[in-house]
Amino acid sequence: MNYTISPDFTPIIDAIETHLVGKRETIALSLATFFAGGHLLLEDIPGVGKTTLAKALSQALGLDFGRIQFTSDMLPSDILGVNYYNQKEGDFVFKKGPIFTSFLLADEINRSMPKTQSALLQAMEEGIITIDQISYTLKKPFFVMATQNPYEEVGTFLLPSSQLDRFMCSFSIGYPDKDAERAILKGGSKEQLVKTQAMLDTKQIESFMQKASSVTLSDTLLDFLQAIIAFTRESGLFEYGLSTRGALALTAMVKSWAMLQGRTYATADDLQMVTGIVCAHRLHFKEGTTTMLRISHEIFSKIHSDT
């Protein structure tokens, strides 16, 4: 472990950890993604705590929680909302969809049709939706945590890379380690409700977001960062390199991760920590399987900091 979370955030992580035992790092990275103003894609098998993480996180952050279970017959209006004719008032009234929330869990996003997927993804990018020529602004902050099951292929519509690019980070929760799992097996019951107190208010969240964006990036770090970006584009290992949006996401994540550790500047360690999760869904190796660890290893065994 090469990082120490700032005391500002340790209570939040502690609180969430009671529901997701032994996953401090995952929780911390989710928080960092949130404060960086991005969206998160969780790729994992069912039953490792994706929903639990989402619920606990939203409660701890004091955000109203919305959930959409994606299915193949869903339409964009099921997410965004619909104008219906109110007979009493004799006029069309807009009924807000589940997207009008601060914390949205888009469960199994790859089960819906591309049309529906893209409706959500456009909203994620712009923070605004337009229905019948009327624009509606989404809540702020607006955080989407989408999940997809990478191993199920029947009846799924894989997200194209242009859509994947809209997510700031992607990672998996993974199985808990031995001790954590033992603790879960001992104590918890399946029905245990996730109930965590809100630990931040909107103002605090805003100030943290502000802090994250004002973290200093030194010239040395920017050199390192650019070397990494150049490597993804020029090494020939990947089908295509990191896009500018990807590079921006990497920068935002580095800053946010530095902020989470209570620093006003980012270091090479921060960059090393977040590069894998930012790039995992953006880069594809020409040969072999693409995993977060492999990306991280390929990059950092060739691009060195402090030399």
Place this chain on the structure above:
Amino acid sequence: MKFLNTLQNTKFSSLALLDISYIVVLLPLLLMLKIPMLFFVGVIIAILIFKSTPLKSIGILFIFMLGMLALYLSLYGAFSFRGLSRLKLFLELLVYILIIVVAMQRLTREINFYLLISPFLFLALSLFFYYGMLMLIYIIFELFLLLWMILSHRMGGDIKEGFASSMVMFMYSLPWVVVLFIFFPRISFEHANYGFRGETIQRMGHDGTMYLDSNALLVPSERIVMEVGFEKEIPPAHTLYFRGSILYIDKKDHWEGLAINAKRETKPFYATTGLPIKYQVTLYPTQKKWLYALDMPSKNIKNSILDRDLISTVEKSIKEPLHYSANSSLSAKFYDILDEETFKASSTFESDHNPRTYTKAQKLQKSYPDIEKRAKALKHFFKAQNLTYTLKPDALDINHTTDSFLFDTRRGYCVHFASSFVTMARMAGIPARIVTGYKADFINGLKNYLPVKEKDAHAWAELYINDYWVRFEATATASFVEEDNQEVHSSSFLSKEVNLYLMYVKYQVETWILHYSHIRQLQLLEYAKNNPTFVAIFVMSLITLLLLTFVIISYFKRPYYSSKTLATMQALLKRLKKEKYLREDEETLHQYLIRYAYKHPKKTLIYDIDKLYEHIIYANENSKNKQKELKILIKKFLKE
């Protein structure tokens, strides 16, 4: 280096690198190109500058036609297939063809293997046209530059990296070059004509025959015939007679040497009396067979024949610069016993050709029975004639040259003096002959270096007196020297002095570097044996050179750190490495230091260092104080 730094961010394309190479290798060749070909090269450069797209095949065809036209015009008149047996013409043709071919390929803006090696072909061809000091320096520069360009090409156009690498390679080779230079003498390629006929460059000056008529018009040429390096200082001015050939036969308007088939005893009589000296001669192509040695040669010059008249000749005429070392005993006379043939040749005269001289000579012979006194009287007679030394003599009566000179015109130069002196000596019963060669001008010399110029060509007389051949400087009998004979000095005294020094330096470099032969090596060894200080200086300079090489190599191979702070950290990092803590591949510096700190809980200072470093590098808190603080912390840590 600053210049290179500005170039750091600009990557050069391979074509640009190639163009730089072309500029450098073509520069010496441009001096020999004929005007049509120069025009062609100009056209190619203009196209390259103003047209940035590749030329289409029609354009290439046009360039080819233009090139052929330029080639034709350049060689017009000079060219015939028989002419190709002349090396220079053949090479010139090769250069032209190469230029055309390279231009055609270059204009397609595509690089192929042949284009990449073409600069080396140009370099190789230019070696045939130029030799000497300047070219040597230029070639070293060219080789370095080509190496630099190749490395830059291989490094993707990074000329800064390329420069560092080529400099390192160059410096690695330098001490070896110097050592090899000293231990392996140059091999002489004097006759490297590769089966071609040699170029005929005629030099004026000394010739085997001596003309007395208008053929003998003298041109005071400053061209260097030979350069002489003495072991110590230049001998006195009155001894600098370089023996060339001996003339016996008077043919009225000119003098000739003995016929080759003359039956003479071949036993040479070396000079034994006089001051023995040793010297090195660089003789430029004369197209003749004579080697020149100071009066009197005391030893055979290597690879040459020294005949009984102390004349040195080689078998083939000299077409390339020749280097030889010679030994002489400085003396105006040498012992010889005349055989019949020589006696006959040196006593023959036609009394009816010069009747007036004959009567005077007869008188002398009668009044001075002693041969030595008679010779002196002859000299006095010449002095009494009030002769004038001039380079622009009036025409002589060809049928009575001596009479005409001594009694009518009384004006002439060395040829006329020597000719008349010998003729009259023979008439007075003294065997005599003419020696031609060079009388070097002492004023031209510097330290131990003496250049001999064409205008130094000279003729003097040798009289056989009491078993000795004695040199007589006939021109010394001139009563007047015509003022305007003193050549007009167009250049000032200072520039002449500077010029002399330049020639001196050039000569030293050429003898000790370009023509460092086996003999020189032995000489050097001999010198080193007697001079321990020289050996010390030599060893010291070799060590200095090695140090210099080391410094330059380490400068170019110095590790490159992204920041000054990191350079400061190196002391610490080296210590950790020594303690066998190696930084892993994917580890950041922070992780590395923390890992070390975990293993050594007592060394808490490392946390401070890590923190400070992080602040300097990542939090933009780089100040002099912080740097100092870091240095102090590291020092403290190293002491612990």
